[in-house]
Amino acid sequence: MTDHACLVVRAGALTTVQDLGRPGHAHLGVPLSGALDAPAHRLANRLVGNAEAAATLETTLTGCAVRMRRATTVAVTGAPCPVTVDGRPAAWGAPVRVPAGAVLDAGPAARGLRSYLAFGGGVATEPVLGSRATDLLSGLGGDPLSDGTVLPLGAEPAAPAWADAVPHPGPPAELLLPYRPGPRDDWFTAHGHRTLATERFRVSAASNRIGLRTEGPPLERARDGELPSEGMPLGALQVPPDGLPVLFLHDHPTTGGYPVIGVVPARHLASAAQAVPGTPIRFLPLRGA
């Protein structure tokens, strides 16, 4: 631990500490958690010379601002947003040297939802089960930031950042979600499967870090009732009784009693994390393999 820290001067709508989460504890009821847009989180860390597992800040829609106790290299990735240092424009998606006492402000997302702020040395809050991630389902890993929170930071890496220009896919205008059918695809009629594979859905405003909720035509079930609770993977398309699939994101419950019609590969979840409410969704069934 160093005396290095930053002060949260504008916490924004929902800003949390995130890293790569706590895999391997699902059998204890501990969700995976971690950055929803993992590639953006990893990139932010690379830009400031951190290991990819270092903790960053994940913002939601309105960004956040922090005052640095000491001069620090910071990078903002994920949802594109205006970045300023003491009010002067600074680069998004690139390392920015922030002087001691200066305020780094990551503004509202111009597109997408979640921006990531990496600090040289990483956010150094106390890890829980090997991770600093804030898990909004189980409450592990500390609360969302509030104005006045002081975040300890680690020692800055000696090595300079090595990336100087980075490609970024940008948030999706339309969310394409491939999925592998199963394990409970037999709980749905052929009509239900056709609905999922061919109809248009939209991202619901009720989405959060636990799941991306959808609006659209309900999927017809072949059987009623609930399943006995069973393990739920990241990317599960769980279908509650209203028939509208919920895409399980990183803070999803480890077990559940509603059938999973398919599973979206993890690499497609980053775009889901950046899809604002109202974004059209198409689900694409993967066959074979």
Next chain:
Amino acid sequence: MRALPVGAHGLLLEPDTADGVGALHAELLRRAASGGLPPVTEIVPAARTVFLDGLDDPRAFAAALATWDIPPLTATDRPTVELPVVYDGPDLAEVAALWGTTADEVARRHAATTFHVAFCGFAPGFGYLTGLPEECHVPRRTTPRTRVPVGAVALAGPYTGVYPRSSPGGWQLIGRTDAVLWDPARENAALLTPGTRVRFVPVDRARDTETVR
């Protein structure tokens, strides 16, 4: 046993009987400990299934699994945890009515039961404990409580559970324990892990959880 695909790297294993779940889970842990299991990221037992994630080749694993000889569980190969409990929950009278007996008899029968942690879920360290006979299964409360206190011992369906922290909940509360169910600073954060044997030991109400009666 069925083996259902879960994405590209997962399998949901569904033994033919509920008892088969515990035996399969124990065998998976044995093989994981002895290096006889391919690398996995999660082994998650549940009511009727065990979910494996992070398999490199789920199909090959499912084929190998079909040749396994899985021994039934024996009582001795599981750790045992004793939880001190005061049977004074606000739903004790209602549970007694559902069981067709008295509150004291609910406490006596519950404390005489050997439970097993079938699986965890709902919250970190919340175990679903099986062991009560079918005639003692009770429904959830029609209206969930907005706040159930930490340590509440509760019943719902076939399960007994202990709330590892204060939370909303719809289970019937029959007692409370001061055992620490969840402490991430401890080497084993969860006191109750899948497979653990659990006994509830009644303690004196007046002296709270200090004295074992």
